[in-house]
Amino acid sequence: MARSTGLPASLTLVGAGKMGGAMLAGWLEAGLDPATTTVIDPAPASEIAALCAERGLRLNPQTPERAEVVILAIKPQGLEAAAAGIDPCLGETSLLISILAGKTVANLRDRLPKASAIVRAMPNLPASIGRGATGAAASPEVTPAQRTMAGALLAASGHVEWLESEAMIDAVTAVSGSGPAYVFHMVEALAEAGIAAGLPPEVAARLARATVSGAGALLDASPLEAAELRRNVTSPGGTTAAALDVLMRGDGLPALMREAVAAAKRRAGELSG
Known part of the structure; x- marks a missing residue:
């Protein structure tokens, strides 16, 4: 029952x-x-x-x-x-x-x-x-x-x-409620960057999708914090470090994500009434 x-x-x-x-x-x-x-x-x-x-x-x-x-x-x-x-x-x-x-x-x-x-x-x-x-x-x-x-x-x-x-x-709405769309867009952006770097479109799309879904599965399975997992895959002076220097700069991903979440939270408030 x-x-x-x-x-x-x-x-x-x-x-x-x-x-x-x-x-x-x-x-x-x-x-x-x-x-x-x-x-x-x-x-x-x-x-x-x-x-x-x-x-x-x-x-x-x-x-x-x-x-x-x-x-x-x-x-x-x-x-x-x-x-x-x-x-x-x-x-x-x-x-x-x-x-x-x-x-x-x-x-x-x-x-x-x-x-x-x-x-x-x-x-x-x-x-x-x-x-x-x-x-x-x-x-x-x-x-x-x-x-x-x-x-x-x-x-x-x-x-x-x-x-x-x-x-x-409203903050939950902006972070996890809308969050899957942010991740899906990241896959799109990663695939587009792969194409720009010389990969065939279908290869770039498959690699981007598998990379994000695999990283999510690892995050779910691991007891480590996301920051620690990021550090574990980043060799000093290596390719990942070079990319993260761009993503983590002042106008990079953290700033864009704060702006995006703030916009979603603001819109959630506008929907009240």
Whole structure:
């Protein structure tokens, strides 16, 4: 049964796009009961519709029922329009988990007056393969049991960090929420640099991809800090040192990354309200 896994007895997922669909797959794999799971999405992807039909999940029921946990995984800009359809899913003891970038607990309560216990969370795309990184913050109304349940749901998609304050969520959004895109762009940039250095495009693309994925796997497997791993691969006066002299200079990668994260955090704040 779902209870034995620490997962809720009933769950409604509002929004089954890339992130919502990835999280749903993880919950089902972890033991969530399909018979008490509802998906609300006005235009579900064919894969989601097929999953619901195959596993027996309720998809867009005419009369939504109250659920122990309601997950908001729609786009932040869609909250206003979706609020009326979400309200019937919430009861006095329901836990609302929102992964909407920029939408604060206060924003959510303005649109969803029935919401009391709220967890704001920010997962990222690797959740689709169970390797996500999620930051989460709980409102004071969240009980210890609800926090445990939220943790079980979020951990089904990967690593979870509980935050001391909701104020940290925008920074999490900018670091790990958007972070996979930064890494993918680094692969693009490394491949382009390889082409400029004389490699055939397909060779440069394969080497860049394998290098970044392999380095990530090593980082995951090693107990060493990233800085120590960097030092271990950098011989004094060697080729890696020459490249790092460029990347680590004052206007190099650290400065660009600070600027990028600040821009993403600023945009997360702009999405509130």
